[in-house]
Amino acid sequence: MLRSIRPAIVMVALFTLLLGLAYPLAVTGVAQAVFPDQANGSLIRNADGQVIGSALIGQPFAGAAYLHPRPSAAGDGYDAAGSSGSNLGPLNADLAARVAEEARNIRAEDGPGAIAADAVTASASGLDPDISPAYARLQAARIAAARGVPVQEVQNVIDQHTDGALLGFIGQPHVNVLLTNRALDARVPAS
């Protein structure tokens, strides 16, 4: 083993230069040149060029005129510098209490319709940008009332921002909350 110490040191040093600097910097260079939008976080800007978020990262919405996201366990909610799930076990009393409270709040806001499972559960990342089409549908009436427009108009915007499963079976249908809310503001201004 002692005879191997010198080659070990040299190999670790050389590989650190190759794999730890040259490789990631080369990938960064190519990605920044060819896919700058994706490489920098698929950022969304408003008309003034101000960054309002990322198409990939959820953010909190509480207003009645907006689609609400899922519960989040990242920091105080949607902390994009500290991703986290709740990690509560399926029988944990805290989980049952939180789910029940979320369900009560949703029923108070959106009426007695069927609540989708994603509406009352925290995502793995705490940054889930999406909700299920069923949860979006449940919220459409409230949003339409807040904006003083027919429900169908809101539902149309939601439908336009609903993505199906890839090839019909890979992943799940989902509605991007931030993109939908941005489109709602642009197309159905709150009265």
Added chain:
Amino acid sequence: MTIQGWGEIALTLGLSVLIGWPLGIYLSRVWNGERTWLDPVLRPVEGVFYKASGVDPTRSQGWLGYAGALLAFNLVGFLALYALLRLQGGLPLNPQGFGGLSPHLAFNTAVSFVTNTNWQSYGGETTMSTLTQMAGLTVQNFLSAATGAAIAAALARAFVANRGEGVGNFWADMTRTTLYLLLPASLILALVLAGLGVVQSLSASVAAMGMEGGQQTLSLFPTASQLAIKQLGVNGGGIFNVNSAHPFENPSALTNLITAISINVLGWAAFFAFGRSVLAKKDVRALVVAAFVLLAACAAGLYAAESQPAPALVAAGIQQPVNMEGKEVRFGVPSSVAWAVQTTGASNGSVNSMHASYMPLSGGLQMFLMQLGEILPGGIGSGLAIMVVMAMLAVFVAGLMVGRTPEYLGKKIEAREIQFAMVAVLVLPLAILGFGAVAAVFPTALAGLLNPGPHGLSEILYAYTSAAANNGSAFAGLTANAPWWNTTLGLGMLLGRFAPAVAVLAIAGSLVAKPKLAPSAGTLPTHGPLFVGLLIGVILILGGLQFFPALALGPIVEHFQMLAGPAGV
């Protein structure tokens, strides 16, 4: 459960075998030093590495020399990474301004990445600087994978040799696997993923002003480059705290499919490479079938368990009580289950959903998959090596039944091989159950648990299973960043990695000197369904029975609690 869900799970598992096959043939060429189409570019680079380090790549080492080189290389890698982690506060490329890590966290993390475990006691975006992620963690993602592959290369030579001496050259095996396979494959995968939305930036973060006026800080990293080798190298340590559940690390169903498949591609490739190198394609096909049958059975069980109604949601009157706690909407249950099976069957440990929040039996199956020894298909080469050990035990058991000296792939399997084989397979229960038993009664350890009752025991059991099996996934409710957990989990990882590695190399050293026998009428065929059944039996008895009592107290009792009554026990 839906047809679509079954289809997605089958596609993920099946494609990783299919893609692994041609890559395995290529890997065998790399191990043997045959010509490849990358030679014009890489031969000179390879030469520089040997020349600078004073290594003669053509000199075949005995098993002790090979093991010594392997251990020295990993020791130096550990020390370099430990130093980097401790000193990162004063080093460049630290736009986040993070300080150095505590000694126990630096020990745990350095061990974790050198042993290919990639357990994370830390949250990536709140702990690690850009330089550490690149020059520390990414580097060991490559080198630990190449170390595992080297073990398989040596074992293959031992079976090929006829009264030979050396098992090959560690430096050549490690260097060639890294340069010819891991680096080009990662380069391609990283660029594909960057194009599909995975971030790749040297900036620390972007500030956003949310639509409702809240400030949001979006953490960035050179993610795609590390993600690629994290999956291909069967490593699993994510850039971000939540690993591949983070939308910047896994933005869509497509990136999820690609990265889930790439977890196991090279693990399977090592099987096929071994088969080509040893001229035993049929026998290795039997190993692949046995591994795949077990993996598919566990996948079906996991999907069924995870499709049960979630108690907390039933209690709240949710009509379709799918267990979405700890899962992302874009993935749903099938993508999450497919990933969970891939990552625990291999020694990967990356996650796209939070395993702690799975249904009790699902969590139990995840542990069971790891406890089988990370051979379905396991890490690159390290999984294959333990699978070959299992096959040797299977022929040994069969030999005992008929009273003949067993043979495997033309080599007599005798007392010395079986002794080392037992060391290789018994280290895992020793580390898991030993440390687990102490932690379960030690107040300092118990302070780290999040969940009460049997789920708390599952957190302990999962942690030591994950560490000793070099997996790295977690029931992340456990607050592992404390001296007790960091230290004992680190020791578990070292035991689980290097004891089997040295034992397998000792077996290789013993086998290489033996004559290569032609099969006779008394040789047990090791490629038919009979042998596949025997092998599965040995794996289940060794992996399953040892851990059954512990699993009965954790996930299984929790399952019965769930059946017995309302949520909130």
